[in-house]
Amino acid sequence: MSGTLRAGLVGLGAMGRNHARVLSVLDGVELVGAADAVVTDTRVSHGAPIVADVEQLIALKPDYVVVAAPTATHEEIGLQLAEAGIHALIEKPLAPTVEGAQRLVDAFASRGLVGGVGHIERYNPSLQSLRTRLADGELGEIYQVVTRRQGPFPGRIADVGVVKDLATHDIDLTAWVTGQRYVSVSARSSRRSGREHEDMVAVVGELDGGAIVNHLVNWLSPLKERSTVVTGERGAFIADTLTADLTFYSNGAVRTEWEAVSAFRGVSEGDVTRFAIAKREPLLVEHENFRDAVRGEDADIVTLEQGLRTVSVAAAALLSATDGSVVRL
Missing domain, CATH: 3.40.50.720 (NAD(P)-binding Rossmann-like Domain)
Incomplete structure (x- = not known):
């Protein structure tokens, strides 16, 4: 055409x-x-x-x-x-x-x-960069995806609850950035505001590549948050889709010799990198x-x-x- x-x-x-x-x-x-x-x-x-x-x-x-x-x-x-x-x-x-x-x-x-x-x-610059980096193997094997999406109730939404309106963002972006499909989910929800539909949900799931996922979503928080954390064998990416920022926390290559501190750490802390990303309107x-x-x-x-x-x-x-x-x- x-x-x-x-x-x-x-x-x-x-x-x-x-x-x-x-x-x-x-x-x-x-x-x-x-x-x-x-x-x-x-x-x-x-x-x-x-x-x-x-x-x-x-x-x-x-x-x-x-x-x-x-x-x-x-x-x-x-x-x-x-x-x-x-x-x-x-x-x-x-x-x-x-x-x-x-x-x-x-x-x-x-x-x-x-x-x-x-x-x-999917068109948020931080998530587009994250998807490319995951596909290039920068994180290695993906262990876990955790998303948090919370904020005040939007008065314009009346026909569905927080799962269909907000959690569908996290479901779609998780499958998309990882290239994996959901194989199981378990969830708990509540209605705290007196409305017909659920306004809070916690979802735990598993992807077909073996990663576990967790989505925390609500319309009950005065804090607006849009966070995606992907943890893998080489560290963790954090994407903030409100600011379109992407940060990588790498596993450290230097062992700590301070016994009192090292006893409480699994992997050691490494470098932190905040990526410069071109930010066009999604x-x-x-x-x-x-x-x-x-x-x-x-x-x-x-x-x-x-x-x-x-x-x-x-x-x-x-x-x-x-x-x-x-x-x-």
């Missing part, structure tokens, strides 16, 4: 407005319209016309559409777009259920359409890659199949939190 691509957008909430901002300046793309049943001010859509529903957006003949509507609507909207022969980038999670995510995978695949999922953390990089995929060019997108796997792991964590089981995947 050559020439300027015509893009559409569904949803002008907080995330949708960010998508509109990027689409309005994205090279080789024209934002031809947005669909929202409530918002009518075209300043929000950066001058693009706003229509009331998806059918009217389809009538504008976009080449692809970004879906930034509530999670509960992803399947219905995605299937409408697939039926109309329109490529789509669907915000994470792909769908609220495994079955719905599978139907989206099948619908886009059967029509030869490009479908992607908006797992924006959302812009995500859009550039999806644009290129629609053009038929080489691009790094989160496929619908990968999005389905993330939904499956999230569903397994919720099942485990309900019945206390260890769920095999």
Whole structure:
């Protein structure tokens, strides 16, 4: 597909407005319209016309559409777009259920359409650098991945809990940076704020390469934290996705002769390196890659199949939190 691509957008909430901002300046793309049943001010859509529903957006003949509507609507909207022969980038999670995510995978695949999922953390500079370094063997064997994702409750989220909204970030990025799949998960969750869905979860899992994982996620903390720690045979990487910083703590090559100190240490402490990384906006990089995929060019997108796997792991964590089981995947 050559020439300027015509893009559409569904949803002008907080995330949708960010998508509109990027689409309005994205090279080789024209934002031809947005669909929202409530918002009518075209300043929000950066001058693009706003229509009331998806059918009217389809009538504008976009080449692809970004879906930034509530999670509960992803399947219905995605299937409408697939039926109309329109490529789509669907915000994470792909769908609220495994079955719905599978139907989206099948619908886009059967029509030869490009479908992607908006797992924006994959485009964070610190995690992109981390993935490259892990693939190059800089850490050696991966032993453990620990993520912490906590902060205040976002009032805009009402249809899902912290597992589907936040933990899906950690599930996807863990599988992506390590190149490994989940084989089991166990979880415990709670509802401390009186809302319908869980607002805190602790997940323990195992990857098919032997690494163990731990995800601590909540909407109950006044401290906003986004941390990924990968420990292996040569040390540990720490990625802070709020600042896009990546630091490596190497195992030391020098033994301590202070007996009182050395008795309490497993590996010795080595050098600490903070890497200089080019920091581009993750959302812009995500859009550039999806644009290129629609053009038929080489691009790094989160496929619908990968999005389905993330939904499956999230569903397994919720099942485990309900019945206390260890769920095999």
